[in-house]
Amino acid sequence: MIDxxxxxxxxxxxxxxxxxxxxxxxxxxxxxxxxxxxxxTTLIKIILSMVMADKGEVSINGQLITKGIAxxxxxxxxxxxxxxxxxxxxxxxxxxxxxxxxxxxxxxLSLYQSFGMDALxxxxxxxxxxxxxxxxxxVLAFMFNPPILILDEPTAGLDPISxxxxxxxxxxERNNGKLIIITSxxxxxxxxxxxxxxxxxxxxxxxxxxxxxLKTSTGTxxxxxxxxRILKSKTNE
Amino acid sequence: xxxxxxxxxxDILKNKFVxxxxxxxxxxxxxxxxLEDSSAKGILTxxxxxxxxxxLVSILFAAIYIYNSAEFIELLISHPIKRKDIWLSLxxxxxxxxxxxxxxxxGIPLIIYSDLNQSILMLAIGIIITVIFVALAMLCTIIYxxxxxxxxxxxxxxxxxxxxxxxxxxxxxxxxxxxPIEKPMVALTALSPIDLSRILMLLQLDSxxxxxxxxxxxxxxxxxxxxxxxxFMLLLGWIVIPLIISLKKFNQKDL
Numbered sequence: 286m287i288d289x290x291x292x293x294x295x296x297x298x299x300x301x302x303x304x305x306x307x308x309x310x311x312x313x314x315x316x317x318x319x320x321x322x323x324x325x326t327t328l329i330k331i332i333l334s335m336v337m338a339d340k341g342e343v344s345i346n347g348q349l350i351t352k353g354i355a356x357x358x359x360x361x362x363x364x365x366x367x368x369x370x371x372x373x374x375x376x377x378x379x380x381x382x383x384x385x386x387x388x389x390x391x392x393x394l395s396l397y398q399s400f401g402m403d404a405l406x407x408x409x410x411x412x413x414x415x416x417x418x419x420x421x422x423x424v425l426a427f428m429f430n431p432p433i434l435i436l437d438e439p440t441a442g443l444d445p446i447s448x449x450x451x452x453x454x455x456x457x458e459r460n461n462g463k464l465i466i467i468t469s470x471x472x473x474x475x476x477x478x479x480x481x482x483x484x485x486x487x488x489x490x491x492x493x494x495x496x497x498x499l500k501t502s503t504g505t506x507x508x509x510x511x512x513x514r515i516l517k518s519k520t521n522e
Numbered sequence: 523x524x525x526x527x528x529x530x531x532x533d534i535l536k537n538k539f540v541x542x543x544x545x546x547x548x549x550x551x552x553x554x555x556x557l558e559d560s561s562a563k564g565i566l567t568x569x570x571x572x573x574x575x576x577x578l579v580s581i582l583f584a585a586i587y588i589y590n591s592a593e594f595i596e597l598l599i600s601h602p603i604k605r606k607d608i609w610l611s612l613x614x615x616x617x618x619x620x621x622x623x624x625x626x627x628x629g630i631p632l633i634i635y636s637d638l639n640q641s642i643l644m645l646a647i648g649i650i651i652t653v654i655f656v657a658l659a660m661l662c663t664i665i666y667x668x669x670x671x672x673x674x675x676x677x678x679x680x681x682x683x684x685x686x687x688x689x690x691x692x693x694x695x696x697x698x699x700x701x702p703i704e705k706p707m708v709a710l711t712a713l714s715p716i717d718l719s720r721i722l723m724l725l726q727l728d729s730x731x732x733x734x735x736x737x738x739x740x741x742x743x744x745x746x747x748x749x750x751x752x753x754f755m756l757l758l759g760w761i762v763i764p765l766i767i768s769l770k771k772f773n774q775k776d777l
Contacts, residue, residue, distance in 0.1 A: 296776070333600045336776040354602045362600035368593035372536035373529060381529045385601045422597075435600075 286311050286433065286464050287332065292341035294327055301327045303488040305341070309466070311432065314459040316475045317468045318512070319485035325468045326365070328485070329435055333362055345433070358386065361426035365437040365468075367418045371411030375402060375421055378410065379428070386429050393430045396423055399450050415442045423451055427458070434458060434465045440474060452478060472509035482508065484515075491519075526598065526608070530615030534587065540623050543579050547627025550575070555635040562727060565636050565644060569723050572628060572648055573716050574684055577655045581676045584616045584659035589669040596777050609660070609772045613765060617656045624648050640726055647719040654715050654760045655680075661764040664771045687714040704739040715760045718753055 289307040293300070302324045309315060317325050330336040332343055334350055334357075342349055345356045369378055379402075397403075400420045410418065419442045426434060436455070440448040455478055459465055469475060482499055484491040492515070496508060503514040534540055550571050555564035591612065598608050628648060632641035659676055666672035691710060695703065711717045725737075725744050743749045 330596075330777065335596055335599050337774065354604055357600065357602040360600065362597075364593065364597060364600075366593060367597065368590075369597070370530070370533040370591065370594055372533045377529050377532070381526055382601060384525045385598070385603045387525075425597075 286346060288344045288347075289328075289332075290342050290344075292328070292331060292338045292343065294324075294331065294336065294339050301488055302331075302338075305485075305488075305490055307483065307490065307493065309464055311464050312459070312462045313481050314455065314465040314479045315467065315481045315483055316479040316508070317466055317483050317485065318470070318472065318475075319491070323485040324488045325485055326437065329362075329437060329466070329468065332435065333357070333360065358429075359431050360433045360435060361429060361431035363419075363422045363426040363434075363436045363439055365441065367422035369410040369418070369421070371409065373410050374407050375410065375413075376406035378421060379406075379425065382425055382428075388429060391430055393427055396420075396427050396450070396454055399454075400424060400447065416444055416447065419443055420447060427454060432463055434463060436465065436467045438469055439467060440469070440471070448474075472512060473507070476507050479508070482512070484512065526603070527611040527614050527618075530611055531618050534615055534619040535622065537587075537619075539583060540619055543583070543620075544623040544627040546575070547572075547624060548631070551628040551631035555631055561636050565632075565640055566727060568628070568632070569644065569720065572644075573651070573720055576624065576648055576651050577684060577716060578680050580620050580652045580655035581659045581662075581680055582673070583620070584656040585663050585673055585676045587616060588612065588660065588663040589672060592777070599777065605773050606769060609769050613656065613660055616659075617653045620652045620656060621649050624652050643723060643726055647723055650754075650757045650761070651715060651719055654757065654764075657761045657764040657768070660768040664768045664775065683714050683716045687717060691717070704735065708740060708743050712753075712756050715757055718756060722750070722753055
């Protein structure tokens with residue numbers, strides 16, 4: 286579904302991505318992990334064409350992303366830090382995104398309902414707590430039933446109950462056959478949720494494996510242990 | 523483009539700073555006319571105050587708003603909407619709301635106290651100056667990604683146009699006073715939208731007589747319809763050129 290070919294990007298002298306090749310398909314729930322500054326966010330931003338790659342190409346369903354903006358209809362994106370205009374209300378934000386997407390049918394309102402957005406529609410964005418702002422971002426990402434979901438640190442800042450609601454939603458959407466990309470530093474919460482791991486280091490893909498393989502090859506039962514084991518064995522080499 | 527313009531415009535109009543700006547303009551407007559004994563003096567006072575405050579507020583507010591909208595712009599880009607539409611909507615929202623604030627604040631006392639022709643020209647100048655400085659702010663924010671640098675640049679631009687440029691003109695006038703420099707002076711004023719507007723307005727007032735020989739030359743150029751059209755075209759250029767440059771840069775920008 287998403288084909289990434291030889292993507293490189295540098296900001297000035299700092300080379301952030303150095304030849305990334307990835308092939309991501311529907312039904313996968315992928316965790317994009319790696320140390321700070323390894324290029325995760327830049328890679329996501331390139332997929333969303335917020336950042337232009339220096340080299341290489343990204344295509345979604347065979348269509349190059351540089352060929353137009355229509356492909357973004359297929360993507361729901363939840364940013365790590367959502368900051369919205371202070372005086373817009375939640376209702377206006379949702380209305381605005383609906384008018385951009387130009388669709389009012391086939392909406393997925395399950396998160397909207399479980400987060401109780403109905404009661405908050407008149408609240409100004411400037412008065413919301415960080416967690417509530419995250420909920421708005423999550424609702425917007427899932428609302429239009431996009432086949433691809435890109436979630437940047439989705440549960441950071443959410444209270445445990447809401448985080449659980451969001452995780453269940455992510456699992457449900459994965460089972461619906463959507464492609465989900467999650468970046469997270471909380472490895473423990475990725476268990477049960479993700480099916481593949483992409484580990485990035487210094488602008489390169491260090492490894493890309495399915496969770497099951499990873500667990501059996503390292504002889505561990507959860508993701509964080511498996512990753513630690515691999516990292517240790519690498520430093521020993 | 524209209525799909526998001528409405529929401530941005532509403533957001534800015536509800537901003538406390540814009541409301542305070544409207545009130546400030548109203549206070550300036552009413553006091554200029556009620557404190558001076560004639561409406562001609564009043565409009566002169568108002569002209570000077572407007573040419574000082576409107577550019578500063580427009581360029582600073584617009585730049586701060588764009589910097590604060592960085593994450594919002596990212597969010598919009600993740601949706602199927604063209605970068606061009608996002609940028610032009612931001613420009614439209616900012617320019618539109620500042621113009622509305624100007625008309626509500628300064629327009630009402632102008633219409634009440636002053637001669638209709640003069641107040642229409644004054645309003646037109648205020649509106650164009652507002653839009654010019656919003657466009658310059660968009661250019662500043664696209665040149666520097668760093669907020670402190672960008673806002674510094676807007677302040678430098680304001681100091682240059684509002685204060686320094688006059689000084690430079692005066693300096694040139696004294697240095698070259700032995701030569702016939704009146705005509706080059708007319709051309710030089712095109713380099714500052716504030717001076718261009720000031721001259722346009724002054725020539726409509728009786729005080730233009732005080733400008734002496736230079737005033738006569740200015741009058742010869744700006745006083746007729748052709749001169750007016752050319753100077754308004756120049757002012758429009760001050761809007762269009764920064765806006766187009768910023769738009770081109772925004773289309774290629776890494777966020």
